[in-house]
Each structure stands twice: as structure tokens, then as C-alpha cells.
Amino acid sequence: MTAAVDTQALVNEITSALKDKPGALLPILHGIQDAIGYVPPECVPDIAKALSLSRAEVHGVISFYHYFRTTAPGQHTIHLCRAESCQAMGGEALETHAKQKLGIDFHETTADGKFSLEPVYCLGNCACSPAMQIGHDIYGRVSADSFDSALAELEQAELEPSA
């Protein structure tokens, strides 16, 4: 109950701060996703009202862009590059390994809510392929082993009190 009210207050705050920018919808959606991790479908009417758009228009924009999501992500979102340069350096094998290790496919979240896996088409790290991104952190020349240790490091970091 409180969480829902908080979310709505947050969405309204972000929306009213940005709504007067020219072409405000993408900045607003980014603001919401940065704050909450996704764009909750129930906030669509409020955004539409603030921008004098129809709900269909706002929904259309959210669903057009691969980056915006309408469900909560796992604690960490892994973006694994599927593009040509990474394929040339064993990206496909890495993809298979990642899916097996996590037990999920692309666009899914592990049962414990720790990791979401998303495909990405180029991270601009093509000189160090294959590449992936977890949060804002980018990883180059990723092997099955370094994939596993990156995940282990993240899990370890959660166990330790923040230094």
C-alpha cells in the first residue's frame, strides 16, 4: 500500500520536474526507470495526463524502445552483446554458457530475483569482444570463467557490509 503510494508520488515528482522540456517523454521514462528500475504500467495514465497525450501514445513509446521495461528487473541486469564483433570472438558460446549458468533465457529473471538477462546489440567495446554490461560496469574479452567470476564478485559484494 505505502509502496504503491510512494511509487506514484515519485512518478509524479519526476514527471512534473521534466514535463516542460521539449520532447519530455523519453527523459521522463528514463527518470522513472532510473529511480524504480522499470516503468510501472499503472503510472501510464499520470504521465499521459501531464503531457496531454493519450495513454495509447505513452504505452506505444514504452513498448517501442527495447530499453524500457514494464516489470521489475532482478537486482542486477546483465546485458550480453549479441552483435557481429562479439559473435566473431565466441559470443554465441558465451550466450549459451550464461543462459545455462543462470538457468534463464533472454528477457527473464532468475527465480531468486538476483539476475536478469537481456541481449544488447553493441556496447561499443568491439575491440575487446565478447562484451557485456552489468549495471553501468562494462566487461571485455569475457570468457565463461570471467563471466562466472563477475557474478561471484557481485554476490560476494552483497554478503559483505559496504566498505
Added chain:
Amino acid sequence: MTITVYVPNDSSAVSLGADRVAKAITAEAERRGLSIRLVRNGSFGMYWLEPLVEVVTGQGRVGYGPVQASDVTSLFDANFLQGGTHALSLGIVEDLPYLKKQQRLTFARIGKTSPTCLDDYLAYDGYRGLAHALAMSQADIVKAVTDSGLRGRGGAAFPTGIKWNTVLNTDADQKYIICNADEGDSGTFSDRMVMEGDPFVLIEGMTIAGIAVGATQGYIYLRVEYPHAHIALNTAIANAYQAGYLGEDIQGSGKTFHLEVRLGAGAYICGEETSLMESLEGKRGLVRFKPPLPAIRGLFGKPTVVNNVISLASVPIILDKGGDYYRDFGMGRSRGTLPLQLAGNIKHAGLVELAFGLTLRELLYDFGGGSASGRPIKAVQVGGPLGAYLPESQFDTPLDYEAFAAQWTVLGHGGVVVFDDTVDMAKMAKYSMEFCAIESCGKCTPCRIGSTRGYEVMDEIINGHNVEYNAKLLRDLCNTLLNGSLCALGGMTPYPVLSALNHFPKDFGIDEPAQVA
């Protein structure tokens, strides 16, 4: 005396551990009671040597690489702060042949400076182009860019000066400069390197563009996959505002130019300029019909210059040294330099800025050193996911827009992705169709439906069903995409698909000789 140590903060260097190296060096220096000044610089683009640590000595900047955090203690033991010899010693960095053989105009500063430090930018010839531009008439600025022969570096190679001239001569109460920083092509990272490694050069280029055509507002449309570039740009923009290089009355000239970064949201199609403008307006990134040209009716219906990062970042040196200086590099109608990006299965992956005219073979072997795996290079995709695959027989093509076009290939943004002989080209063709299907904006039928049908046909071919019939169907479908699509996504997906089919028919289960599309 305090010794200066450079450790790049370019995101590719960071992806290989540069942050950990920087931390380890700071900690080790502290432990040993040594006073150092650690500077995070851009990357020179020699990625097989990253993280590349440099120490400033009397002889110049001495390099060590690739350095891992675990090497740091031994570097101190080898007295690297005085340029001491170590297993990772590279000597004077600017003398390394990979770098020395290049002609760096747009990338002149990258690697040498602290990217968001305005003093560094000014010390390395920054804002000289703007100073000249402020003393020139608008028409003369546009003329300098036209004279330089600069063509759009995003891939379409349209003459930049002509675009600017149209915007200059279109009357409007508001005009815009847009930097297309939606660098979505696999195998390209030069835009990223500029934004992370020398953001001021892009800001300066956009400011000059704004003054030239009378635009007071600029937007950098940056892909969301580049968070490091986002931070660097925002920091540099804030510094430029503070020092009077952005905003009102720029350097006391009375000219105004405002600049803001806007983030994309993972849609490849938004790299297409009309789709990009729709996105900036807060809409779905549907491609617009042309005409009207963006230069006449662009963002919010106003005259708009849309240029790629490298195009805009090349403007300051043109205004600093003159259009002739820039035009004297290159060949034929491809003037100046092109920052090429070597990626994929290549030993020495990185950034190579050179005048147009080098052959692909020289780039792959003299600079690239052959494949990373040591196996023969089978195919090279140039120009991103919509670029053709070149077989070995085409490696002697000079890197020039027209020479590439004559072979039904595209030079595009200069991205070069290398594949060794383990690649299955039928799978790559299928991937191209899949990519088109995922990224199609859906406005035109050939691209929206054709890509999905193409994916299915490729599946049939790969499974060995009616291969000859399906190959014919694939050609027919590609013909529809090529001629019937609204923009380059559908219109150019046939390039990788048909080049793969023509040059590597065996991978498709076909023995017949190649048919040129």
C-alpha cells in the same frame, strides 16, 4: 618531485581492469611513500595493450601494458616511475609504430589529455577553431567546411557543408544542431572514444555548427548503452558553460548556443536521422518520409543540422587549420581522414585514423596483425550490420567511399569486423535478417515483414530444405527490401545477406558460382 602517471578511463580500458590498476597504483605509491599525480586519460585505441599505463619521464611518456592490478607491485619494484625496464615495457608510447603510422587529425588529442579538463583541452590547441569561427561570417564558416570536402562520417557520406548551407539559407525563428551519437553499428566505437576521450572537441564542433547556421540549441542524442560517455559529456558541458564556451554571449561574442544530452533507449533505428528526431520529440522512433529534408523541416518542424559525432568533431581542426589543410588528405572524392575501427577476430584491435586510400589488406595485416585466433581471415564486414561481407579477393579495395560502392560494399562509419575461417556465413546471413526484424520500426512493409520472412527462409536453407528454390526466394526478397524500404535498415540488410550468399555459397549448401546481386 611529483611524477605523473596516466591510466585510461576509456570504458574499454576499464572493461579490461583499468580502474583496478589505477587503484592499485595509488595504493602502492602511498604504501611506499612516493608522491605521484595519477591522471585518468583517454585511450590511444591500442586495445590489445590496455590497460596501458604511462609515466611522464624526461624522454617522453613511457608506456607499460597490458597492465593488470597484480602487475603493479612488480612495476614499482622495476622503478617504472623513472621509466625502468619491466616485462611489460613498451618504450615511448608515441613512437609505437601502430600510432606513429597514423594521421591523427580528429583524434589528435585523444589519449594525451584528461578528457574533461578544459585546461588540458586548451593546452592542446582546443577552441582555436571556435576562435577563428567567431571572427568569420556565417557563410565563410560554412564555406570552410564545404571546402574541406568533409562528408558525413556516420555512413551516408553526404557533404557536410551542403547540409549546413541549406540550414543557413532557410529562414526560421529557431534552428537546431543535432549530434547523432546513437553509434549502434557493431564494430564501431570511434564516436564513443571521442565522447569519452575528448568530449570538448565535439562540443566545440557543435558550437561552431550552431554559430555557422544560426542555431541556438543543440542536442546530443546519445545511446543509453554508453553510460561512461554520458558522464564525460555532461561533465565537459558543465565545464564549458562555466568557462563561457556554452550558453549566452560565448566568449563575449554575443552569440548563444545551448547544449543538452538526451538519451536513446536501445532502438537501433534511432540512428536513422528522421527516426532520431521523432525520438527526441518524445515519440516512437518511426522513420519519416523525405522530403521534407531535416535541413528544411527537421526537429519540431524547424531547420536542423543532423551530423554524426566524427563529422562534428572534425570541424574544429578544419576551422583551426583551414579547409585546404583537411582536404589535402585523402583520395578522389573522399577527403580528409577516417578513423577506422578494427574489431572482432583481429590481433591488434583498435582505432586507426588515416587518410582515405589505404587498402583493406594493409589495414588488416599491417595494422591489425592478422586474426586474433591465428587462423586465416575468411570474411570481413565493413560498415556495420548493414555492410557487406568482403572475402579475401576484395581485400585490395582501397578505403574510399567510391571504391567501396563500386564493389557493392559500403565503407560506412569505418567499422571493420574480422571473422576467421570458423565462421558460418549462412548463420551470419540469418542473423542479419533477425537483427533487421528485431530493430525494424515497422513503418514500411518490406522491412517489417520481409525481415521476418527472410529469417524463416534462411532457416530453411540452413536446414537444407529446397535450398536452390529458397536461395532464389531469398534473392527475390532481398530485391524487394533493397528497392522498397523506406530507409537504410530494410534497404541495406540485403548487403550482408547477399554478399554472404554470393561469396560463400558453400556455407549455404550451394555449389554454383556466385551471382552478383
